[in-house]
Amino acid sequence: MMSIFSMPADVFLGQLLLGLINGSFYAILSLGLAVIFGLLQIINFTHGAQYMMGAFVAWMLLHYFGIGYWPALILSPLLVGLLGVLLERTLFRKLYNLDHIYGFLLTYGVALVVESAFRAQYGVSGQPYRPPSALSGIIDLDFMVLPIYRLWVVAASIVVCAATWIVVEKTKLGAYLRAATEKPVLLRAFGVNVPRMIMITYGFGVGLAALAGVLAAPIYQVSSIMGGNIMPVIFAVVVIGGMGSIGGAILTGFCLGILEAFAKLLYPPAASTVIFIAMILILTVRPAGLFGRTR
Amino acid sequence: MHEPFSEQRSLSPMLEIRRLEGWYGESHVLHGMNLSIGEGEVVTLLGRNGAGKTTTLRAIMGILDRAEGSIVFRGRELLGLPPERIARSGIGYCPEERGIFSDLTVEENLLLLPVVGEGGMRVDQIHTLFPNLKERRTSYGTKLSGGEQQMLAIGRILRTGAKLLLLDEPTEGLAPVIVEQIGVAIRLLKQKGFTILLVEQNFHFASSVADRHYVVEGGKVVDEVGNADVAARSQQLQAYLGV
Amino acid sequence: MAMAPLETRIAAVNGSAGRGKAAIILLVVVALAAAPYLIYPMFLINVLCFALFACAFNLVMGYSGLLSFGHAAFFGSAAYISGYCAKTVGLPAELAILVATSCSAVLGLVFGWVAIRKQGIYFGMITLAMAQVVYFIAVQAPFTGGEDGLQGIPRKALVSGMAPMSDRQSYFFVLAFFLIGFGIIYRIVHSPFGHILRSIRENETRAASLGYDVDRIKLLSFTLSATLSGVAGAVKAIGFQLATLTDVEFFMSGEVVLMVLVGGVATMTGPVLGATIIIAMQYYLSEFGSWVKALHGMIFIVCVMAFRRGIVGEIGAYLSRRRG
Numbered sequence: 001m002m003s004i005f006s007m008p009a010d011v012f013l014g015q016l017l018l019g020l021i022n023g024s025f026y027a028i029l030s031l032g033l034a035v036i037f038g039l040l041q042i043i044n045f046t047h048g049a050q051y052m053m054g055a056f057v058a059w060m061l062l063h064y065f066g067i068g069y070w071p072a073l074i075l076s077p078l079l080v081g082l083l084g085v086l087l088e089r090t091l092f093r094k095l096y097n098l099d100h101i102y103g104f105l106l107t108y109g110v111a112l113v114v115e116s117a118f119r120a121q122y123g124v125s126g127q128p129y130r131p132p133s134a135l136s137g138i139i140d141l142d143f144m145v146l147p148i149y150r151l152w153v154v155a156a157s158i159v160v161c162a163a164t165w166i167v168v169e170k171t172k173l174g175a176y177l178r179a180a181t182e183k184p185v186l187l188r189a190f191g192v193n194v195p196r197m198i199m200i201t202y203g204f205g206v207g208l209a210a211l212a213g214v215l216a217a218p219i220y221q222v223s224s225i226m227g228g229n230i231m232p233v234i235f236a237v238v239v240i241g242g243m244g245s246i247g248g249a250i251l252t253g254f255c256l257g258i259l260e261a262f263a264k265l266l267y268p269p270a271a272s273t274v275i276f277i278a279m280i281l282i283l284t285v286r287p288a289g290l291f292g293r294t295r
Numbered sequence: 296m297h298e299p300f301s302e303q304r305s306l307s308p309m310l311e312i313r314r315l316e317g318w319y320g321e322s323h324v325l326h327g328m329n330l331s332i333g334e335g336e337v338v339t340l341l342g343r344n345g346a347g348k349t350t351t352l353r354a355i356m357g358i359l360d361r362a363e364g365s366i367v368f369r370g371r372e373l374l375g376l377p378p379e380r381i382a383r384s385g386i387g388y389c390p391e392e393r394g395i396f397s398d399l400t401v402e403e404n405l406l407l408l409p410v411v412g413e414g415g416m417r418v419d420q421i422h423t424l425f426p427n428l429k430e431r432r433t434s435y436g437t438k439l440s441g442g443e444q445q446m447l448a449i450g451r452i453l454r455t456g457a458k459l460l461l462l463d464e465p466t467e468g469l470a471p472v473i474v475e476q477i478g479v480a481i482r483l484l485k486q487k488g489f490t491i492l493l494v495e496q497n498f499h500f501a502s503s504v505a506d507r508h509y510v511v512e513g514g515k516v517v518d519e520v521g522n523a524d525v526a527a528r529s530q531q532l533q534a535y536l537g538v
Numbered sequence: 539m540a541m542a543p544l545e546t547r548i549a550a551v552n553g554s555a556g557r558g559k560a561a562i563i564l565l566v567v568v569a570l571a572a573a574p575y576l577i578y579p580m581f582l583i584n585v586l587c588f589a590l591f592a593c594a595f596n597l598v599m600g601y602s603g604l605l606s607f608g609h610a611a612f613f614g615s616a617a618y619i620s621g622y623c624a625k626t627v628g629l630p631a632e633l634a635i636l637v638a639t640s641c642s643a644v645l646g647l648v649f650g651w652v653a654i655r656k657q658g659i660y661f662g663m664i665t666l667a668m669a670q671v672v673y674f675i676a677v678q679a680p681f682t683g684g685e686d687g688l689q690g691i692p693r694k695a696l697v698s699g700m701a702p703m704s705d706r707q708s709y710f711f712v713l714a715f716f717l718i719g720f721g722i723i724y725r726i727v728h729s730p731f732g733h734i735l736r737s738i739r740e741n742e743t744r745a746a747s748l749g750y751d752v753d754r755i756k757l758l759s760f761t762l763s764a765t766l767s768g769v770a771g772a773v774k775a776i777g778f779q780l781a782t783l784t785d786v787e788f789f790m791s792g793e794v795v796l797m798v799l800v801g802g803v804a805t806m807t808g809p810v811l812g813a814t815i816i817i818a819m820q821y822y823l824s825e826f827g828s829w830v831k832a833l834h835g836m837i838f839i840v841c842v843m844a845f846r847r848g849i850v851g852e853i854g855a856y857l858s859r860r861r862g
Binding site for chain 1: 605652655656658659660662663664666667668670671674675678788792795799826827828829830831832834835836837838839842843846
């Protein structure tokens with residue numbers, strides 16, 4: 001049997017795939033967080049709860065309305081994103097003149113309310129959610145088995161992340177975003193409706209979180225604690241990547257997913273901590289993160 | 296007080312500011328600004344640092360912390376409107392700090408501003424006016440020299456079709472050769488019918504392009520000088536400017 | 539038994555303020571002494587431990603202007619260490635608390651040293667990350683008892699002659715530590731050091747230009763806060779006879795922020811009030827399960843949107859408006 005880095009090939013590739021899958025979620029979620037932070041200068045603590053809501057909405061659509069996975073992929077991000085827009089419009093907007101810490105505390109409060117409400121209603125055990133038949137099943141290679149759904153997740157994440165990156169860095173829409181991140185007040189004096197842009201951007205970031213939730217539902221099961229579990233890791237990813245950097249968030253997300261997966265192979269007890277230790281080390285050496293720019 | 300020129304102007308000025316009070320936070324900076332500008336005029340606000348010239352422009356654009364009074368542009372009250380509405384009514388703003396977006400290229404900066412009126416200059420026309428901008432199209436905002444940034448800042452608003460241009464110290468810190476270029480550009484814009492409100496400390500430059508000058512001190516207009524009289528009153532002007 | 543600290547405080551106040559203040563102090567003393575006979579002592583112990591934790595946290599949040607998201611690491615790890623020392627090693631409670639507190643001090647120094655130079659939100663993120671590491675260690679380490687935690691921690695203290703203390707006795711034991719801790723924080727806040735801290739919070743660059751070693755001072759404040767949080771955790775383990783993962787998880791760090799926010803940031807009594815309210819809610823609404831947490835979240839939101847000064851802060855502002 002082939003051997004890669006003194007590991008049997010199927011084990012190595014298996015871990016790689018696992019790392020890519022986790023990394024896909026880290027990438028999409030930290031991408032959303034980075035987009036929001038770039039423009040609003042707020043760390044959206046609610047992100048985990050919105051990810052959880054995305055999964056739950058998909059589950060509810062199926063359970064209560066018989067609406068399946070494919071429509072849910074669009075409906076869930078839309079619905080949750082709209083709720084996010086509402087949140088920004090009614091609450092966040094009032095805090096922009098204050099210290100950024102209040103915005104963060106607000107998002108924490110909202111996360112607490114949402115997660116606790118879902119927990120009170122549905123408990124902590126996961127609700128199963130089956131992947132659509134088109135994506136169930138496996139590809140049987142000689143040395144390993146590839147679940148199709150998981151491949152889909154990785155592919156979908158790469159496409160979503162790449163598309164977002166292209167829009168932000170290469171299009172006029174992205175130019176507006178970058179300009180608003182730099183000088184929001186001046187941009188308004190040039191005639192751009194920056195408050196509306198902020199609202200839509202927040203909704204988009206939240207929609208990304210919800211999309212990740214829908215993608216996650218068949219893999220991780222839908223539970224009220226899925227958001228809380230993943231949030232500290234996402235923070236670490238965004239901080240390591242550099243808080244304002246979208247490309248950094250994406251790249252770091254995938255890399256850390258892979259790093260974590262291999263850490264699990266080599267020294268399981270420390271696997272959960274390896275990302276945080278990495279964060280501490282990297283921030284000591286590069287205070288603004290790997291790709292961050294100190295403004 | 297100043298009276299003479301108000302009667303000679305056309306019946307409805309393009310921009311009319313009455314009793315404008317302005318604050319930065321707690322600090323009361325404008326104490327009753329009054330001025331008016333007719334269509335097609337180039338008018339300057341002269342005065343020392345801190346006199347309230349930049350503050351006035353900010354009040355017009357709606358980005359001052361707090362303002363009271365009246366700012367009427369083409370018959371519409373601007374005070375209290377959000378900045379984007381003010382800009383879209385046809386006013387182009389070129390701030391003192393130039394405000395070039397460093398995360399964007401020159402070309403992206405030039406094309407960024409939304410069109411707020413008809414008759415905006417085309418990109419090739421702007422390139423003719425400021426050839427450097429064509430050369431440096433793909434450079435990022437941070438890489439430009441002071442003069443190039445100023446040209447980009449002016450060029451940007453020319454594209455939008457704004458009819459009233461607010462230029463805040465366009466010649467500050469620039470080499471005489473560039474100052475000359477900017478002077479040429481402003482005179483050309485005047486020919487094309489733009490209305491310009493210019494803030495300047497350099498009154499030689501100001502008198503080379505403007506029709507009238509308001510002297511601003513302590514947050515209000517204390518004198519008004521027609522361009523023809525600048526030479527005759529130059530000593531007095533120098534005293535105002537603390538030169 | 540636990541009276542000495544109270545007496546010295548009364549003496550100190552009588553000398554300066556006057557009869558009005560002394561009367562209030564006397565009232566408080568009587569209330570504190572009588573409380574365990576009127577109210578369930580375990581509830582009071584809970585309040586006192588978290589009140590101390592909140593006061594200690596306020597030292598960095600309110601008085602130093604640093605928002606740490608990892609203070610549960612100090613509280614929880616001290617709880618585990620103190621519990622382990624008392625239960626497995628068999629140390630008397632006071633020594634167990636001492637050992638645990640020393641560990642918190644070291645941990646605080648480490649956290650602080652790594653995080654202190656970071657500005658704003660990065661500081662919070664790093665403390666969060668480090669607290670997560672502590673949490674995962676607590677989950678994995680054999681001596682913590684994993685999901686079950688450390689149970690049946692003995693309450694044998696030197697002052698009780700190594701006999702297990704009753705609930706009421708434990709209350710006085712915990713009260714003593716609370717008063718000592720509160721006293722220390724009071725002295726810190728009202729000392730020249732405290733003034734420097736506040737000036738750093740107001741305007742860090744100006745404080746630096748005046749010659750203060752800003753990072754060193756913030757580090758000292760952070761370490762003190764961590765140490766006192768450790769006292770709170772260690773005492774809680776003894777008083778409650780229990781140390782679990784709840785003490786060291788992220789939610790605990792959030793709870794203490796909530797207590798300080800509700801009670802009043804940068805006030806001395808605010809955190810105590812906030813802790814009392816939050817703990818009371820947990821006790822009297824416990825039948826509602828997770829909805830209590832949701833309620834906490836709503837209170838958080840309301841405080842952030844409308845009552846940023848907290849109850850004590852708002853009262854203080856109201857009073858000073860009325861005065862002039």
